[in-house]
Amino acid sequence: KGVSKPAIYVHWLAVSREFSGHDLPAAMMEFATMQARSAKVPVVRVDTNASETKLSSLYERLGFHLVGLAEEGYRTTALFEMPV
Numbered sequence: 533k534g535v536s537k538p539a540i541y542v543h544w545l546a547v548s549r550e551f552s553g554h555d556l557p558a559a560m561m562e563f564a565t566m567q568a569r570s571a572k573v574p575v576v577r578v579d580t581n582a583s584e585t586k587l588s589s590l591y592e593r594l595g596f597h598l599v600g601l602a603e604e605g606y607r608t609t610a611l612f613e614m615p616v
Contacts, residue, residue: 539613540568540574545587561594561614568616576615582608 542564548555564576580587582601588610592598596612 537575538573539577540564540571540573542576542578545578553561557590558594565614566615573616577614578612579609580612582610584610588612 542561542604545557545560563575568574568576576596578591578596579602580591582588586600594614596614598610600610600611601612602611
């Protein structure tokens with residue numbers, strides 16, 4: 533196996549329905565990107581259930597690229613990465 537590069541991971545991106553429509557996911561990912569740059573970490577990573585197509589589309593709209601799928605027994609996880 534190759535050595536994995538360091539990354540900042542965003543876990544459980546969620547926005548209350550009360551605040552939907554204000555593009556808060558973009559603001560949160562921009563914050564994560566700024567944190568990664570400040571720490572000299574080359575990528576930001578997120579994942580989601582591969583069947584969550586709406587969330588996968590959101591990640592792609594925000595600049596993430598699908599880098600793989602992981603079988604976890606009870607689901608398939610879509611792995612996304614964005615260079616900073």
